[in-house]
Amino acid sequence: MQQLESSNRILVVDDEEQMTAFIATYLRNEGYSVTVAHSGVEVLSAFEKTTLNGYDLVLLDWMMPGMNGLDVCKQLRKFSDVPVIFLTAKTDEIDKVLGLEFGADDYITKPFSVRELEVRIRVVLRRRLPQAQTSIDVGEEPRMLKRGHLSIDFSKHAVYLNNQSITLTPTEFKLLCTLAKHPGRVYSRMDLLEIALGDEYAGYERSIDTHIRNLRKKIENDFSNPKLIVTVHGVGYKFGDPT
Incomplete structure (x- = not known):
């Protein structure tokens, strides 16, 4: 090499x-x-x-x-x-x-x-840098965010499920952070494409579905019945109530 x-x-x-x-x-x-x-x-x-x-x-x-x-x-x-x-x-x-x-x-x-x-x-x-602010996602960045059994440490770029560390790709991490910071808020695929992948990204809108599917496999107790990342049919995705 x-x-x-x-x-x-x-x-x-x-x-x-x-x-x-x-x-x-x-x-x-x-x-x-x-x-x-x-x-x-x-x-x-x-x-x-x-x-x-x-x-x-x-x-x-x-x-x-x-x-x-x-x-x-x-x-x-x-x-x-x-x-x-x-x-x-x-x-x-x-x-x-x-x-x-x-x-x-x-x-x-x-x-x-x-x-x-x-x-x-x-x-x-x-995407490897600390979570950037965007025109869609504005607000002070917390150091640690907890949603039910899920914890996100922004400073360490780390995610824990039931106190066990899980490995996410940079794209999965940014998608999770975006959704988890605003539970109940619905993001369209284009919103998530802009936030997670950037406006220079030349991919296609449905690629977000694949990243969401991979993320669900890692954080949902039941992948076939997701509770954390919920599909809003015809619109996009939101972070559900983890309790």
Whole structure:
């Protein structure tokens, strides 16, 4: 694995060496620190010796020989919430939804503009920062928020269910914070898209449904009958009464 020098730390994983070299060079020139890997096995093997805390974001190719990107993402999600952006030649909506369901935060289809890629990276990295105020979600940020058996520590970017720590992706964390701060308030999908993903996000509205589904699997006692994150049919979602 080749280490390049700068600030925000990006891991680029693709079996095509020309592709990784091209992306790494562009991101280095934009001020990022870039590490390159060419297989999922190489990535996971390296993480056995280190930790994902050494990276701020992973750019992950979907179609690689051996262990593909979906398998790598699934393994990463067992022990890390590091943001993942898929690089994929797949363009069907079902494939994009599948990537999100496996824990990715975003995806970009090949061929792509490196300028668009860098914008996507900035948007996802921004979700790692302390909860930002938006035109929709204004108010003083609490340090700790409790809703029934669910606790959110904003300062530590941590979530606890029944006093047990649970791992959320940056997108899931921001969605949960937004909804939990205003129980009963209904947010449309477009509201949540703007708050959680940013107005620069070029995805589609229904991607929020996938992130909500993943979040429910982690925080609801009964995923098939959610009590915390409630669907308001024809509108969007709200945080229900956890008592």
